[in-house]
Amino acid sequence: MLRSRFLKNTILYVILLSGVIITIIPFLYMLSTSLKDQVYVFEIPPKFIPEEPTIQNYIVAWGAGNFRLYFLNSLIVAISTVVLVVLFSSMLAFVFARYRFPGKNILFYSLIMTLMIPVIVYIIPEFILIKKLYLLNSLIGLILIYTSSQLAMYTFLLKGFFAEIPKELEDAAKLDGCNMVRVYWQIMLPLAKPALATVCIFSFLNSWDEFVVALTMINDVNKRTLPIALAMFQGQYFTKWGLVFAASIIAIMPVIAVFIIFQRHFVRGITTSGLKG
């Protein structure tokens, strides 16, 4: 019995570890290539541990063209989107969870319906709309689109959360003379902190990584965000993989950091609402 258990566990770990290898090797290979001088990038046999590791690629990538500007653009867009999304989706969710009004269900379900439609499908009308608003080539345009396209998802998530908060708390507050705004601001929001954290994380990631909309709405070299910059960078330095990967790693660092620090929220967010990363 003991032996068969040991055997079973060994097999289990072998399978799990081979999964880890398949998952992690591409990342390690990227990391090791980013630390190689161009001379060694295409060497055969490929080496995982660079012979003369150098951080030259990182220095060049960080200083190249407008890389720092793009990093800043991405940061501005992502943070503004997070703030707007948290504010508006929590307000919407609060109203949907707590109030009855005519047309509520139709409004809510039409909001949810938008979740099924891929972004690229409505990118043409969106492009024309943004053009008519004179917001092409502006970070404000991007922030508006990101906020509006993310609202439905997070309203849905927060509505579920708000609905579970006991109504008695609210009633007590109302007896003490709290109005709707204070109930929202001083009772619901503080209680919903874990859910709001989840919203912040996912909203940040989605905005940080968004590619298609940014590709379409931004032509101005100075307004690019990181994903666009990376794609252009790869087109420009096609075979300089060390450089491309160094830039990529700088770009994904914030995301990986956020993920590892907040991975509890991550898993909870996905399992309670089916958010897609």
Added chain:
Amino acid sequence: MSFYDWKIIGSSTFVGFRNYINAFNDPILNISWRNTIIYSIATVPGQMIFAITAAILLNQKIKGRIFFRTLYFLPVVTSWIVVSFIFIFLFNSQAGLINYILKDILHITRQYYAWLSNGKSALFVIALLGIWKGIGWSMVIFLAGLQSIPEELYEAARIDGASQARLFWKITIPLMRSTLVYVLVMLVIGSFQVFISVYIMTGGGPMHQTEVVLTWLYTNAFSYLRFGYGSAIAVIMTTFIFIITIMQIKLLSKPVEY
């Protein structure tokens, strides 16, 4: 818009169903549909099988569950752009790791192969990336589903002498039904949205051989400025996704019986 010959500047003319008729006679759009469906058929079961295996293994009482879960989830949070770069490099024809393993270590192939220069193998690599990147997401949802199955059910069945395989097919799968359907529906919708990996890895080339519906839509709209035609493709795509989703839900979600 899909009923117009839409112009960005100047006036647009009404063309009735012309854009839709063109869409059904467009050979490249046909290739795109074929590729999108192949991608869907390859990646959806691929992701589900690996994900459920990983979820079942991680649901055992073992050490380092969080460690494994975190690592498996890493591709999910990495941007599509960056993982596409990694796969271009892994499969490149000069010294890609995959070519090296296949030729110099396993001796399966005779020479280094230019994976992304051939329509079929490029599509294979794109699908492989889709599976690799997606497993973690489904796994996390499956894991949550598995954890909600009461342990007593398994114990009772074991006392009755049920084998491990029977436990899986008679308890795990039926009780996971709604989770499975949910993941299936989401993955199918997701697979029809494949865009960035194709755009970055092949750009739909060579000769439109790896074009998928959304890349062709995008090229038509924003390279050829055929907004009306692009909108027609968008409308067809939305209708298609909608029908497929409804069908899956209708066919698969029977009420769970205990």
